[in-house]
Every structure is written in structure tokens, then in C-alpha cells.
Amino acid sequence: MEFLHFVRRALVAQFNGPPPRDEFVRHALDAGVGSLPLLTLLTIFAGMNLSVQAYGTFVRFGGQDLLGLFCGVGGIRELYPVMAAVICGARIGATLAASLANMQISEQVEALEVMAVDPMRLLVAPRLWAVTLMLPLLCGYADVVGLAASYWAATEQMGVNGGTFMEQVRDIVHLGDLAAGVFKGVVFGWLVAIVSCYHGYRALKRDGAEGVGVATNRAIVHSAVLCIVLNMFLSALLYVR
Amino acid sequence: MAEQQPAITLEKVCKSFGPNRVLHEVSLTLPAGKIMVMLGPSGTGKSVLLRCLVGLMKPDSGRIFIEGQDITGLDERRSAGREQMFALRRKFGMLFQDGALFDDMCVGDNVAFPLRQHAKLSEREIAARVAEDLERVGLKNAQRKMPAELSGGMRKRVAFARAIALRPKIVLCDEPSSGLDPVMSATLDELILDLHRTLGMTFVVISHDTAEARKIADYVGLLYKGELQAFGLKDEVLRSNQRAINQFFERSTEGPIQVL
Structure with a gap:
């Protein structure tokens, strides 16, 4: 109930006019640009690994030419959006939860209330907008980087024909799949932001520094679990005919 | 001429957290433009x-009136x-x-924050007000410092400048002298008296410090175990010879106030 009440207040704050610009830009840059190095590094290795594992299996029955198909379906439809959500979600969620929890325990949120400034509007709404808009971009970015890494590993390391690989990708991955990935990113982004803000916001002064740690931990764990579980339902909704 | 409304009126205010009774039937009236120091041990x-x-x-x-307006009926879950x-x-x-x-x-932005949110002032006017208030608290050269760079006393003074930036009618101070050295405490006391004199603000000061109460208070209250043991004009309360008041002001372990 407490969470639903928070969600209701957050939605009212989020859609009650544009978010404070400076706060939005700051969080968008942190969530988006700040996540790029980590996401790039991990997606490159995940993409290469996808090729390596698939090749090891497919080559047994002479199906190595299907590598592009597998990397397209498995990567773009499933792996990269979830990876972006979990990796960036952990990073972004930890930052959001820790910053809000710290503001709670040091009475900064109460200070806003006393100054007749709505903390949901000033603190939560820009964070929600920033992460909801940045995560789909990160998902798209992860698609490109991951696929490029799979392609490189397939062609340079395992000798798969590049033309065949890309043909398979084009056959299986359509614009709708990319749009679905972006849609998943929007859903994951909002989910990561609301869960993290919730845990940060409900920290209490009496919890002290430990409260910040607990809020951060819960934000990371709950965001990751929810994204992975929700991904299955979204995939069923988007791809099962 | 219409009589001025009291700044604050409390009528039998009660507050508990589970079985823990924190306030029990607290009633008082504080006239506008006065300084009230509410004393009491920690956790009361x-x-x-x-x-x-x-x-x-x-x-x-119970009910709480601010300048005659009952605030206890306001439901913050509704937008109105x-x-x-x-x-x-x-x-x-x-x-x-x-x-x-x-x-x-930074310090300057902290003090400017309420002005940017609520005052219809230009950035130039805001800058002038921030400079004025920071000078008032003796920190005119600290505008660009970040809070992490400040000492405890400096943080309190910046917070004080922020609290008065909008020239509020009522200023609430939660233990302004705790953790400060005597000189810094005295400086804050002088600041409160100066603002009271020059701007006519009403102050509610929460404190353990009896010296502070003697120096700045018009009204004194003593809260113990959630009950208001004494409240009134400072001189009357000090003359009242109540045991709790005597114990607190004489820093004695003998009396009705026990170590919690």
C-alpha cells in the first residue's frame, strides 16, 4: 500500500508540468552518459560470448551459418535490453536511492517541505523522467554494440561469413524488434527509477548511514528482479503469437 | 483596532508513537513578535x-492554530x-x-533557494538579499563554498540565513546552540535578538540551554515526558518556584526530572 501511495504521488508529480530543467539534465546526463563506459564494456563481452557459445553448439550439426539469426533474436530481442536494464539499473538505481536516502536522513527533504516546495516534484519527477528517457536509448546503444561484438567474434574468430551473418540478422530482426527493445527500455527505466526513488525516499533519519546502505541495496536487488521477471511477460506479450 | 492574533496557539495537543506518549495535552499561546524558548531534556x-x-x-x-488558522484539519493527501x-x-x-x-x-544557492522558489525577485535582487543575509550571519565571504567545506557552526549560520531569507513571520529553531562553542552560541543568540528587534519576527527556540533562555526568551516553557511542566513569561516562570523549573535552571539532579 505504501508503495502504491508513493507511485500515485510520483505520477501526479511527474505529469504535473515539465520537470525542473537543471535537475532533469543533471540526472539524464548521469544516467545516460555516465552509464556508457560500463555498458559498452560489458555488452562487448556479452556479444562476443553469445557468438562463441552459439558457434560451439551450432557447429555440431553444421548450423554455424545460423549464428546471425541466433545473435539477432537472442541479443536484440532479449539479452541486450535486459542487460542494459540490469547493469544500468543497478548503477542508476544505486545513485538515485543513495542520494534520496541521504537527503532524507540529513533532513533535506523535510527542509523542502518546510519551505513549501514539493519534494516529489523537485526530486522524484526529474529522476523519473531522466531514467525513463535514457534507458531506452541505452537499450538501443547496447543492441548496436552487442551485435557488432557478436559480428566481430563470429567473422574474425570463428570464420563465419560476414555477409551471411548480417543476412540472417536482417531476416530475423525487424524494425518492430528494435521498437520492442526501446519499449522495454521505457518500461524498465520507469520501473528502475520508481523502485529506487521509493527505497531512497522512505529512509528515515533514525536509520542513519545504515539506512542509506539498506535503501541502496534494496533498490538494486528489487530493480534487477523486477526487470528480469517483467521481461518475460513483456516478451510473451510482444513476441508470442 | 482589531486585536492581533497570537502567532501560535496549541490546545490540548497529543501525539504518540505506538505506546510511546510523546506529547500529552500540551496547551499554550504565544503572542506574535515574541521569542519563546522551549526547554526540556533530550527525548521529551x-x-x-x-x-x-x-x-x-x-x-x-488537539488543535494547533497558526495566526488564528487551524492547521490540524488540513488534509495533505488532498491537493487543496x-x-x-x-x-x-x-x-x-x-x-x-x-x-x-x-x-x-553552494552556500549562496542554499540561501537563495527559498527566494527562487517563492519570491518574485530578479536574480540581482536575490543576490543582494543573499549577500545581506550572509553578512548578517558573518559569512559574507563563504558564498561559493559547499556545505561539506563548512564547520558545524558555519552550517548552522548558513541554515539560519536560509531560514530568514523570505522574511518569515515565525522562525522555528531546533536546538540552535547544540554542538556549538559558547562564543558561537552567543553569536547565534545575538542574531535572534537582532532579527527580533529589526524585523519583528516570532521565534520558537528549542533548547537545553538555560543561559540561552535567560538571555533571549520573552516566554519560557519546560517540556518533560511530553507534558508542559511550565509555560509563561520568562520572569514569571523563573519566579514561580516550580520544582522542575528550579531543577532545570539550577542544573540539579534532585527533583522531578529524572535521567531517562
Whole structure:
């Protein structure tokens, strides 16, 4: 109930006019640009690994030419959006939860209330907008980087024909799949932001520094679990005919 | 001429957290433009009282009037109630115990924050007000410093400048002298007296410090175990010879106030 009440207040704050610009830009840059190095590094290795594992299996029955198909379906439809959500979600969620929890325990949120400034509007709404808009971009970015890494590993390391690989990708991955990935990113982004803000916001002064740690931990764990579980339902909704 | 409304009126205010009774039938009236010092040992409900005054906590029963307006009926879950509460809070400035400065803003921006939110002033006018208030608290050269770079006393003074930036009618101070050296405490006391004289603000000061109460208070209250043991004009309270008051002002272990 407490969470639903928070969600209701957050939605009212989020859609009650544009978010404070400076706060939005700051969080968008942190969530988006700040996540790029980590996401790039991990997606490159995940993409290469996808090729390596698939090749090891497919080559047994002479199906190595299907590598592009597998990397397209498995990567773009499933792996990269979830990876972006979990990796960036952990990073972004930890930052959001820790910053809000710290503001709670040091009475900064109460200070806003006393100054007749709505903390949901000033603190939560820009964070929600920033992460909801940045995560789909990160998902798209992860698609490109991951696929490029799979392609490189397939062609340079395992000798798969590049033309065949890309043909398979084009056959299986359509614009709708990319749009679905972006849609998943929007859903994951909002989910990561609301869960993290919730845990940060409900920290209490009496919890002290430990409260910040607990809020951060819960934000990371709950965001990751929810994204992975929700991904299955979204995939069923988007791809099962 | 119409009689001026009291700044604050409490009628039998009660507040509990589970079985823990924090405030029990606290009633008092503080006229506008006066300084009240609420004394009491730690953990006796002084800060809860302050939070109730500004609507951060809701009493379980009883009523609170701010300049004649009953705030206990305001329902912040409804947008109209929240608007009314925000309008009411603009009458207040509050100095939090640890300052509650915004970590990601420099000193100047912290003081300017309420002005940018509520005052219809140009950036130039805001800058002038910030400079004036920081000079008032002796920190005119600290505008660009971040809160993390400040000492405890400096943080409190910046928080004080922020609390008075909008020239509120009522300023609430939660233990302004705790953790400060005597000279810094005296400086803050002088500041409160100066603002009271020059701007006619009403002050509610939560404190353990009897010297501070003697120096700045018009009205003194003593809160112990959630009950108001004494309240009234300072001289009357000090002359009243109540045991709790005597014990507190004489720093004695003998008396009705026990170590919790």
C-alpha cells in the first residue's frame, strides 16, 4: 500500500508540468552518459560470448551459418535490453536511492517541505523522467554494440561469413524488434527509477548511514528482479503469437 | 483596532508513537513578535512539537492554530489541503538541528533557494538579499563554498540565513546552540535578538540551554515526558518556584526530572 501511495504521488508529480530543467539534465546526463563506459564494456563481452557459445553448439550439426539469426533474436530481442536494464539499473538505481536516502536522513527533504516546495516534484519527477528517457536509448546503444561484438567474434574468430551473418540478422530482426527493445527500455527505466526513488525516499533519519546502505541495496536487488521477471511477460506479450 | 492574533496557539495537543506518549495535552499561546524558548531534556518531545507546528507531523488529538488558522484539519493527501499547508508554511522559516543544507548547492544557492522558489525577485535582487543575509550571519565571504567545506557552526549560520531569507513571520529553531562553542552560541543568540528587534519576527527556540533562555526568551516553557511542566513569561516562570523549573535552571539532579 505504501508503495502504491508513493507511485500515485510520483505520477501526479511527474505529469504535473515539465520537470525542473537543471535537475532533469543533471540526472539524464548521469544516467545516460555516465552509464556508457560500463555498458559498452560489458555488452562487448556479452556479444562476443553469445557468438562463441552459439558457434560451439551450432557447429555440431553444421548450423554455424545460423549464428546471425541466433545473435539477432537472442541479443536484440532479449539479452541486450535486459542487460542494459540490469547493469544500468543497478548503477542508476544505486545513485538515485543513495542520494534520496541521504537527503532524507540529513533532513533535506523535510527542509523542502518546510519551505513549501514539493519534494516529489523537485526530486522524484526529474529522476523519473531522466531514467525513463535514457534507458531506452541505452537499450538501443547496447543492441548496436552487442551485435557488432557478436559480428566481430563470429567473422574474425570463428570464420563465419560476414555477409551471411548480417543476412540472417536482417531476416530475423525487424524494425518492430528494435521498437520492442526501446519499449522495454521505457518500461524498465520507469520501473528502475520508481523502485529506487521509493527505497531512497522512505529512509528515515533514525536509520542513519545504515539506512542509506539498506535503501541502496534494496533498490538494486528489487530493480534487477523486477526487470528480469517483467521481461518475460513483456516478451510473451510482444513476441508470442 | 482589531486585536492581533497570537502567532501560535496549541490546545490540548497529543501525539504518540505506538505506546510511546510523546506529547500529552500540551496547551499554550504565544503572542506574535515574541521569542519563546522551549526547554526540556533530550527525548521529551520538543522536536516533535516543532514538527507539529509546521505540519510535518499531525497530532493525534488537539488543535494547533497558526495566526488564528487551524492547521490540524488540513488534509495533505488532498491537493487543496496541501496547497493550504504550503501557503501556511510560507509563514515559517526553520533552522534544523544539523542545518539540513542542500549538499549539492553552494552556500549562496542554499540561501537563495527559498527566494527562487517563492519570491518574485530578479536574480540581482536575490543576490543582494543573499549577500545581506550572509553578512548578517558573518559569512559574507563563504558564498561559493559547499556545505561539506563548512564547520558545524558555519552550517548552522548558513541554515539560519536560509531560514530568514523570505522574511518569515515565525522562525522555528531546533536546538540552535547544540554542538556549538559558547562564543558561537552567543553569536547565534545575538542574531535572534537582532532579527527580533529589526524585523519583528516570532521565534520558537528549542533548547537545553538555560543561559540561552535567560538571555533571549520573552516566554519560557519546560517540556518533560511530553507534558508542559511550565509555560509563561520568562520572569514569571523563573519566579514561580516550580520544582522542575528550579531543577532545570539550577542544573540539579534532585527533583522531578529524572535521567531517562
